[in-house]
Every structure is written in structure tokens, then in C-alpha cells.
Amino acid sequence: DVKVTQSSRYLVKRTGEKVFLECVQDMDHENMFWYRQDPGLGLRLIYFSYDVKMKEKGDIPEGYSVSREKKERFSLILESASTNQTSMYLCASSSDSGDRETQYFGPGTRLLVL
Amino acid sequence: AQKVTQAQTEISVVEKEDVTLDCVYETRDTTYYLFWYKQPPSGELVFLIRRNSFDEQNEISGRYSWNFQKSTSSFNFTITASQVVDSAVYFCALKRAQAGTALIFGKGTTLSVSS
Numbered sequence: 001d002v003k004v005t006q007s008s009r010y011l012v013k014r015t016g017e018k019v020f021l022e023c024v025q026d027m028d029h030e031n032m033f034w035y036r037q038d039p040g041l042g043l044r045l046i047y048f049s050y051d052v053k054m055k056e057k058g059d060i061p062e063g064y065s066v067s068r069e070k071k072e073r074f075s076l077i078l079e080s081a082s083t084n085q086t087s088m089y090l091c092a093s094s095s096d097s098g099d100r101e102t103q104y105f106g107p108g109t110r111l112l113v114l
Numbered sequence: 115a116q117k118v119t120q121a122q123t124e125i126s127v128v129e130k131e132d133v134t135l136d137c138v139y140e141t142r143d144t145t146y147y148l149f150w151y152k153q154p155p156s157g158e159l160v161f162l163i164r165r166n167s168f169d170e171q172n173e174i175s176g177r178y179s180w181n182f183q184k185s186t187s188s189f190n191f192t193i194t195a196s197q198v199v200d201s202a203v204y205f206c207a208l209k210r211a212q213a214g215t216a217l218i219f220g221k222g223t224t225l226s227v228s229s
Binding site: 009033040041042043044045048058088090092101102103104105106107108110 | 147149151156157158159160161164205209211216217219220221222
């Protein structure tokens, strides 16, 4: 079974704090993704990575950065958290071989920025 | 441009009713993939099905069935004899054929099944 884990299910931070969201997958997947989910807006792609140290901007990268130093780990960083970043954050991974089109998701992190 | 539309925001049914969730997509690609995911209250997106653009064969898995029609750019999902455990948000998604490209999601349909 594919396993994608995220470091926290719930997180409360204050405006201006630096926030790290961690995602780890155990299936040796090449591709990893960060989405945010907001009511009425569905899921929107923030960043993705197709290899170690490689990253690509998604639809809404402003206010975020990412880091992928190891294949299994993809971190989302909020340099200075703001209230409009209160959201549900979902990490996903996919392979470049076999069933390479299917993305598998982690349980999500509900972030509240006060 | 790629786009997925789920026109039904919320659907409420009573147990044992059949329900169909609509999904319409837009793409100029000739090869693409379509997906359905389920998001129960716990929050995790659960993969249900992937369909390739070159395979229009409909699929049935237990109480779930999917109707893919390229002519109308639709990929509808039917739950037969719905159960309370089917209550969730369901997302339809589209993906281009290139490796590593992201999913394009519809805004989701919230299904509530009451007993």
C-alpha cells in the first residue's frame, strides 16, 4: 500500500510565524505535490517536485516555498504566515513508472493562522 | 485550457437511493486521464478510479459505476443503493499525459446520505 504521511493533522500558528509542513512518502515516488483546499474553491496546486532539489510553481505559489532534499520528503514552508493561509493542506505523490498517473494523498493538515 | 466542472455542489439522498455525480471536463489534449476521489469527514482523499482517454469502457466496482463519454466530455459516477458511509465530498479530476503534471480538480460534490 502507498503511504503518504503528513507531520501534523492540526496546526495553530500566529501571524508572522514561519511554518513548516512536512510530507513523507514510502513508495519511492519521483513526484510530490502540495495542494491547498478551501471551501468553494476545491483543491489548488501550490508547488510540485519531480525530483530531488527540483521544484515547479503551481497555480498559487505566492507566500509559499518548498524544499525537497530527499526523495521521500517534501516540505512546504510558509515564510511569514498570514490569516489568508488558513486552510487544509494536502500532500500527494506519484510514480514515473507503472501506474504513473495516479496521485496518492496524505491525510491533510488543517492549519489555522491567528 | 484544462478545466473540470462539477455542477452539483450538494446532493442529499436517503439510504438505498441511487445517486449520480456529474463531471464535465475540458481539454484539448488527445491523451489524458480522469479520476474520482472520495474525501470522507476525516479529510484524506481516497483514490477511487482512473480512466484513460483512449478507453471508453464503463466500469463497475461493487455499488460504484462510472460512465465515461468522450462525445460529451463527461465522466459521471453513480452509487447504487447508497449507504450512510458514502457520505463524503467527491472530487473529479483531470490530468494531462505528461509525467509529473498535477491534477486539475473540480470543486467537489458533497453527498449526504441519511438513514
